[in-house]
Amino acid sequence: MAASSETVLITGASSGIGRELAHCFAHAGSNCILLARSEGELHALADTLKTEYGISASVLPADLSTSGVAVDIKRQLDERDLSVDVLVNNAGFGARGRFANLDPERQVDMVQVNVTALTDLTRRLLPPMLERNRGGVLNVASTAAFQPGPYMSVYYATKAYVLSFSEALSDEVVDTNVTVSCLAPGPTRTAFVEEADMVDAPLFQWGAPMTPNAVAQAGYQGFRAARTLTIPGWPNTIGAFMVRFVPRSIARGMAGWLNR
Numbered sequence: 344m345a346a347s348s349e350t351v352l353i354t355g356a357s358s359g360i361g362r363e364l365a366h367c368f369a370h371a372g373s374n375c376i377l378l379a380r381s382e383g384e385l386h387a388l389a390d391t392l393k394t395e396y397g398i399s400a401s402v403l404p405a406d407l408s409t410s411g412v413a414v415d416i417k418r419q420l421d422e423r424d425l426s427v428d429v430l431v432n433n434a435g436f437g438a439r440g441r442f443a444n445l446d447p448e449r450q451v452d453m454v455q456v457n458v459t460a461l462t463d464l465t466r467r468l469l470p471p472m473l474e475r476n477r478g479g480v481l482n483v484a485s486t487a488a489f490q491p492g493p494y495m496s497v498y499y500a501t502k503a504y505v506l507s508f509s510e511a512l513s514d515e516v517v518d519t520n521v522t523v524s525c526l527a528p529g530p531t532r533t534a535f536v537e538e539a540d541m542v543d544a545p546l547f548q549w550g551a552p553m554t555p556n557a558v559a560q561a562g563y564q565g566f567r568a569a570r571t572l573t574i575p576g577w578p579n580t581i582g583a584f585m586v587r588f589v590p591r592s593i594a595r596g597m598a599g600w601l602n603r
């Protein structure tokens with residue numbers, strides 16, 4: 344499909360990997376619908392994308408931690424007569440610490456944003472893609488998806504869900520022109536690090552974080568190549584592969600050490 348006739352909805356477009364993914368799609372000529380809570384950031388990005396790439400960009404402010412938010416998003420899209428060819432489920436956040444000590448509401452919000460909203464949006468926007476037999480879904484997981492993560496237990500579990508869900512869906516649509524692709528970044532230099540209280544964690548001290556631009560480029564290319572899974576950066580690729588060969592107890596022990 345010519346990207347110029349395509350509309351892409353990107354969640355978490357106000358910063359980091361989502362903002363860079365918006366640049367990737369807009370650069371290729373896709374029209375963008377930008378979703379996050381920070382309305383000012385979204386408007387500034389929409390103006391930049393319109394000016395730099397000559398595409399149309401609109402803003403859809405929403406809090407994905409709100410129950411039933413996908414219904415409201417679909418209603419707003421229908422009211423504005425916007426059909427979504429590509430859904431990028433990128434919004435997400437983490438929190439570091441012992442599960443028993445972390446804020447309970449924030450943990451539940453994390454499941455709502457990282458898992459429930461992603462699933463509900465996909466369920467509401469995938470069927471029209473299948474009817475048109477074009478477009479697809481790009482879900483942002485993490486290398487956290489490949490093993491349990493002590494001291495970030497809920498975050499790792501949400502990303503394991505995203506990976507499993509995406510891989511299964513990818514097979515369900517394999518005989519169509521619709522793509523379901525999963526991007527699993529390792530440590531990346533974005534606001535996520537402060538937000539998750541990870542600044543002094545060994546993972547980010549020694550993990551050689553990638554830039555959000557490099558991660559987004561890899562995810563975009565993986566989606567366009569209809570790859571089920573893209574892991575940006577060779578150290579992350581090797582790490583995700585090697586974890587298959589060590590006992591689960593060792594894998595989670597290492598993750599826990601990196602999160603301490």
Ligand SMILES: NC(=O)c1ccc[n+]([C@@H]2O[C@H](COP(=O)([O-])OP(=O)(O)OC[C@H]3O[C@@H](n4cnc5c(N)ncnc54)[C@H](OP(=O)(O)O)[C@@H]3O)[C@@H](O)[C@H]2O)c1
Binds near residue numbers: 357382484533
């Ligand atoms: N950075 C890393 O090391 C890393 C590694 C692996 C995977 N990831 C994943 O990459 C994705 C993007 O994260 P990032 O690193 O780019 O971090 P980021 O710069 O903090 O971006 C997170 C995005 O999610 C949005 N968001 C958060 N809560 C939201 C809510 N309740 N409703 C709507 N939007 C919400 C934020 O927008 P508002 O605050 O404006 O709402 C922001 O646009 C996440 O899924 C993250 O788990 C990150």
